[in-house]
Amino acid sequence: MFSASVMAGIYIHIPFCRQKCYYCDFYKTVNISLQQNFIEALKNEAKIRKNYLNNETVETIYFGGGTPSVLTAAELADILQVINHEFKVSSGAEITLEANPDDLTPAYLAALKSVGFNRLSIGIQAFQNRHLQQMNRRHSAGQAVDAIINAFNAGISNLSADLIYGLPALSETEWKESLKQVFQLPVKHLSAYHLTYHEGTAFYTWLKKGTLKELKENDSVAQFNLLLDMAIANNFEHYEISNLAKDKLYSRHNTAYWMGTSYLGLGPSAHSFNGASRRWNVSHVETYIKALKNNENYFEEEKLSENDKYNEYILTRIRTKWGISQTEIQQLFGAEKAQHFAQQIAKYKHAQVFKANRQKITLTRKGLFISDEIMADLIII
Template identity: 40%
Template sequence: MAGIYIHIPFCKKACTYCDFHFSTSLKYTEEMTDAICRELLLKKDRISGQVGSIYLGGGTPSVLTAAQLNRIFDTLTQHFSIASAAEITIETNPDDLNASKLAELKQLPVNRFSIGTQSFFDEDLRWMNRAHNAAEAESSIKRSQDAGFENLSIDLIYGYPILTDQKWEQNISTAIDLGVPHISAYSLTVEPKTALAANIKKGRQIPISDDQSAEQFQTLIRKLALAGFEHYEISNYALPGRYAVHNTNYWRGIPYLGIGPSAHGFDGTNRYHNIANNAIYLEKLDKNQLAESVEELSNLDRLNEYLMTSLRTMWGTDLEKIERDFGKVYREETRFNIKPFLDNHWLNLEENHFRLSPEGKLFADHIASELFLIEEHESIIRSKKQSE
C-alpha cells in the first residue's frame, strides 16, 4: 500500500547540526496548513488503492495547533482511502508533549510518535541547541505512554565530541529501560551550511571523529541486540515485529506522495521534488499550482536506488529481484561487483541475497557506492545484451 509523507517546515529553534528545510518563524503556519491541504487535493489521483502509512515529519509537526492538524487529517480522510490499520506517525519534540498537547493528539488518528530525544544529558542538548532539556526528554516518553501512545520511536545521536562512551552507554540504557519499541540512532554528520560546519571551520569546535563514531556504533549494536532489538536498517532498531512501516516501504521502493516544501515523492518510476522555499511554495499553491520538479529515473537510477536502500536493511539485496526487474545481465554484473566484498567478509551471500556483515555495516555507504552501475557499465551491458 502507498504512503503519504507531509513535511511541516517549522521549528522553534535551529539545531546546530540540522540541514533539513525549516523556518524558526511560526508566522505562516496557517497559510502553510491551507497550502498543504490544497496540494493533497491536487495530488490525490497520483496514488491508487489504500494508503498504508502517513508520516508527518519536518521540521516539527507538533508545533501546529490542534485545529491545523485536524484540517490536514480531515483532508486526508475525505480524499484518500486510509487503511484501517494504517501506521500514522507524527514527529514530535519532547518539550511539546505536555498533558494538553497529548490530549489534543489523542483526538487525531495518530497512532505512532517519533520523538526527537537525541540525548538524556542537559549539556549535550545545549550543545545541539535543542529546545528541550534532559528531564523533558525522559518525562515526555513516560507521559506519552501514560496517555496510551505505546507505539513510540525515539531518536538518538552519537559520535559528537562531548559524548563520552560512558554517557552513550547510559543513553542507550535509559532508552531500553523506558520500554520504547523502536530506536533510530544516527552518527552525527557535518552538513554544509550548518552552524556546526561553520564552527568547525572557524576552529571553535572539535572536528567529528570517525573512530569515535565507529566505536559508539558498535556499542549501540551490541547493547540493543542484548535487549532483544533487531538491527533491521543501518540507523534503525526495533523489537521483533515493531519495524517502522512507512520507512520500511521507502526502502522497499513502494510509491508515496511527498507533500509540503522540500518533500520528495515517488510513483514507482519518477521522483518528484518540491521546492525548499516556503514563500515560493505558498505562492504557487495559492494559485493551485504545484511547486515541484520531476526527475525521470532511468533503469540505472532505479537499480542504484535499490542497491543503496536494500543493502542498508537486514533483508539485504535480492539478486533474483535484480534479474526480474532489470534483467539477467544486471544481476551478473552485480554478482561480479560484490565479489571483493564477499572475499573481505564485508558482505555475506545466502540464498541469492547479499547482506552486510557486522564489519561491513561500518562501511555501508562505501560498499553501496562501489556497487553503483554507471553509464559506462550501461554501454557494456547493452553490448552483452546484443551479443546474446
C-alpha cells in the same frame, strides 16, 4: 517499483521550528506566522494531487519536519481530515508524528491520540543537558524522559526515540548512559544516527573554523558497536543501518521507502516517488504558499532511467536486514545488471562484509562500517 502490493505512503513536511538546531540541514523556518497560510496551501496540494497514488491504499502517514508538534492537535486533525477525504486510507494505517519532547504535555498527547495518531517519533538526541544545549535543542534530559512516559500513559505505545552519536566530546560513558536510559523506557523503536556536519549548518561552520572538534573515528566506531551490543542485549533488532526495533515494531513508513513502495510527499521540500519518476517540491515555504494560491509550478521532476531504478534498489535494500537478491535483480532489471552485481560483489568475497541467507545478501557488522564504499561499487554510474 519493486513491490507488487498496491499500497502507498504519504509524507507531510511541516517546516516550522521554534528554534533551529545547530546540526540540522532539513528545510525549516522559524517564521511561524506563516502557519495558517501554509496549512491552507498544504490542504490544497493534497486535493490537487489526489490521483498521484492511483487509488492505492495508504498504509502509512508520516508528519516530519521541521517540528510537526508545533502545530495544535486541531490543526493536525484538519490536515488528516483532508487526507482521509482525498485518499483511500487503511483503517489500520500507521500515523506518525515527529515531536519535540517539550511539546508533549499530557493534554496534547491525549488530543493527538483522539485525532488518530498512533505512533510518535520523539527527537531526544541526547540525555545529557550539556549536549542538548550545544545542539541548541529546546528540551532538557528530564523533559525527554517525561515525554516518553506521558506518551505511553496516554495510550500511544508505538514510540520511537531519536539519538545522535559521534557528537563532539561525547564520551563512551555518556553514550552508554543514553542507551541505558532509552532501553529502560517504554520505547519500541530507536533511530540512532551518527552526527553529520552538513554545509550550511552552524556545526559545519564551527568545524571549519576550528571552534568545534570532530569526534575521533575510533570513538565513533566504538559508540556504534556499543549501540549494537546493547540493543541486542535489550531484545532490539538491528533492521536498517540507523534503525532498531523491538517486537518487530519497525517503522512501516520508512520500511516502505526501502522496499520501493510508492509515496506522495506534501509540503515544501517533500519528495514523491511512483516507480517511474521522482518529484520534489520547492524548499521555500513562502514560494510554496504563493504557488499553490496562484496555481503556479512549485516542484521539479525527473524520469527514472533503468540504471536509476537499479541504483535505487541497491541503495535502499542494502541498508536493511532484507538485503539484496541477485535473482530479484535479474527478474526486475535483466541479466546484464545481475551480471554487473555479481562481478562487483565478487570483489568482497574474502572481506567478510557480506553474509548470504536464502539467496539474500546482507551486510555484516564489518560491512556496515564501509557501506558507502560498497554502495558506490555496486551502483551503475
